[in-house]
Amino acid sequence: MSILIDRDQGISSPALVPADGDLARDRGRGELTIGLINNMPDPALKATERQFMKLLQAAAGPRRIRFHCFSLPSVKRSPEAKWHVESEYSDLSDLKQQKFDGLIVTGAEPVAPELDQEPYWRDLTDLIDWAKANTRSTIWSCLAAHAAVLHLDRIERRPLPAKCHGIFDCDAVTGDFLTRAAPAPLKISHSRLNEIAERDLMQAGYQVLTRSAQAGVDIFVRQYASRFVFFQGHPEYDALSLQREYLRDIGRYLAREREAYPHLPVSYFDAATEEKLARFEKRARHQRHPALTNELPALTLRADIAAGSAAAALFRNWLQYLGTDAEVPLPAR
Structure with a gap:
């Protein structure tokens, strides 16, 4: 899937990418190229596409975004989901032939007892290594964040006594640009059975940006040639x-x-x-x-969940970072 998101463009019927002749003009207006590596389970596959598309559109301001969807080919899929990926997504091999300003990588539903035993582990670690040198910044979401720090620094996630599931108040603990002008506290959805301990991250040289008294570390970062941003939560989640x-x-x-x-x-x-x-x-x-x-009874949400407000601020700041004048590295050959 390769679409163009414009500030005033509705995404229910996304526009096609313009002809190559328009590329220089769009770059001059501050166009960014973003890739979504969508590995979410089949029931959440299309919802995740929509959530990130809406989020990027809302955060883009005057910028135009070329948005490409991929999925790791080794993630197990039902026939219907496999057809959707094969017909609507770009092939992962195309990723390394283009220049991406930023990537967003989601987790997948675990099928093995250990992360490094997952069928997609080799594909994911190859992506981690490539993204370090070939993007300006990459976001690793939830299980993908756990997998990335395991591969990069052998930091093991720890099982929780009960699933961390809900909306948690998260506080900024540094003055990092990513949380600039974000609501305080940030209300972030978390949905996970494991956690990365803050002590382990700090010892390995990561910087924690936000944490929750109940849910622990929320956002943390590490600088390589690319700035890696890790979410233990799901700021992209919609209200439902x-x-x-x-x-x-x-x-x-x-x-x-x-x-x-x-x-x-x-x-x-x-x-x-x-x-x-x-x-x-x-x-x-x-x-x-x-x-x-x-x-099941009719369900009513709390009035104060503030779905999307934290994500809008975080992603607006992330896109501004991607759009600064610093040179984005060319793809490694």
Whole structure:
């Protein structure tokens, strides 16, 4: 997938990339080339595309963005999702033939007990090594962040006693440009079973930018030829992303595809909804059957989740960094 995002362009029907003759003109207006390596699980594949497209469009200001979608070929896909990737995405081999200002790399659903045993591990580590020298900056999201620090510095993630799932208040702990003019606190969605400990990051030379008293480290960075930005959370999530994940996990519990009933997302549903869901959980534990999903109560989110406000500020600052006059390295051959 290769599309052009313009400030005034709606993305429900994205425009095609202009002819090559327009390239010099667009570069002069501050065009950026961004790649999304979308490895998210099949149910979230298209939603992740839309979330990052909307986010980049909102953050771009007067800039134009050439936006290319890729996915690691070794990520396991259903036939439908595989068809979507093969028909709509660019081939990963094309990535190294172009010059990218920035990359965004998402995580994938784990299928192996250890990250370096995942079927996509070789493809992902090759991408990490390439991005260090061939982008101005790369964002590594959630599991991709965990995989990147494991490959780069052998920092092991640690399993959490319970899933970190909800919206957490995160505070900026440095004056870094990435958090400039961001709301305080930043309300960031987290959805993970593991964490990278701040002590391990600091000992290896990473800089922590934001943290949460409940969720721990949120954003951290490290400078190579490319500036690597790591998100343990999901600032790109829309208002309903956590709800979709929570309902998916309830469905898996009722279908006996997972043993534990999922915890409520933190600071997400309003009080009345949490009470209704607590009653539903008691019933589900006694009447465990997939048909019970049809009787889930109506759900209402809290009014103060501020979905997207933190992400808009973070990505606006990131695009401004990409658009500065510093030279972007040419692709390595």
